[in-house]
Amino acid sequence: MAILEINNLSKRFGGLKALDNVGMSVEQGEIHALIGPNGAGKSTLINVVSGSFPATGGKVVFNSANITRRGAAARVKMGLARTFQSGVLLRERTVLDNIIMGFDLHLGESYLGSLLGTPTAHKVQTATRRKAMDLAGFMGLAGHENSIARELPHGLQRNLGVCIALATGPKLLMLDEPLSGMNATEIAAMMKLIRKVRDDGVTMILVEHNMKAVMGLSDRITVLSYGEKIAEGSPAEIQNDQRVIEAYLGSEV
Numbered sequence: 001m002a003i004l005e006i007n008n009l010s011k012r013f014g015g016l017k018a019l020d021n022v023g024m025s026v027e028q029g030e031i032h033a034l035i036g037p038n039g040a041g042k043s044t045l046i047n048v049v050s051g052s053f054p055a056t057g058g059k060v061v062f063n064s065a066n067i068t069r070r071g072a073a074a075r076v077k078m079g080l081a082r083t084f085q086s087g088v089l090l091r092e093r094t095v096l097d098n099i100i101m102g103f104d105l106h107l108g109e110s111y112l113g114s115l116l117g118t119p120t121a122h123k124v125q126t127a128t129r130r131k132a133m134d135l136a137g138f139m140g141l142a143g144h145e146n147s148i149a150r151e152l153p154h155g156l157q158r159n160l161g162v163c164i165a166l167a168t169g170p171k172l173l174m175l176d177e178p179l180s181g182m183n184a185t186e187i188a189a190m191m192k193l194i195r196k197v198r199d200d201g202v203t204m205i206l207v208e209h210n211m212k213a214v215m216g217l218s219d220r221i222t223v224l225s226y227g228e229k230i231a232e233g234s235p236a237e238i239q240n241d242q243r244v245i246e247a248y249l250g251s252e253v
């Protein structure tokens, strides 16, 4: 069953067609990679599907609901989450505060509000903190719960970005270049975590330039070039697709 269906999706920025009638279907439980040269429209697709940018045309259906015109916060509540290419965090706050912010986005509650300190709010806060500790442990951040986000090593900051997105309780998580700027050890650790998240039942769209990781992690791959879908298939099919090799892989591998 498809968890996400994109039909004829278009996004224009002035005269530029960043997405041009793109169709894509993401199956429940899969890791679906989205690859293509810089400027192909990968981040734009994530932005339109998450509701950060309105679509110019076409349709986005998530869990059988047409969400094309819904706001970003409503989509998060429905179970659609994304990370940012730049890894947006509350840089001056602790790891735990960042994760709790993710829970707030899901529950539509305010952690800061709970700090006002009614007895009920205090209980909620304790339960939420415990959940945040669990999630930190799950994502390799045990022992770092009280560190300031910006003081974490780069790799762990990216883990935290995924953690915040997971705190929103997603059914579908969109990762925008989760491995960028990482060293080999950090890449191996993040790949392991991505598999763990999938085994936990979260479907993923993975935008990534590291082809070894893409080929190793993905069930299916969609290839964009200049806003158009030029291929879709299994890793083996994509690696042998002449058009993909010419447009992208020839320069990457």
Ligand code: ADP
Binding pocket: 013, 016, 018, 036, 037, 038, 039, 040, 041, 042, 043, 044, 045
């Ligand atoms: P990718 O993530 O595949 O590298 P993007 O989706 O970021 O590509 O960009 C696709 C095209 O849309 C590029 O030509 C880019 O310059 C343009 N673009 C992206 N975001 C904006 C924006 N907010 N305003 C204007 N143009 C944009």
Ligand code: MG
Binding pocket: 042, 043, 044, 085
């Ligand atoms: Mg991008």
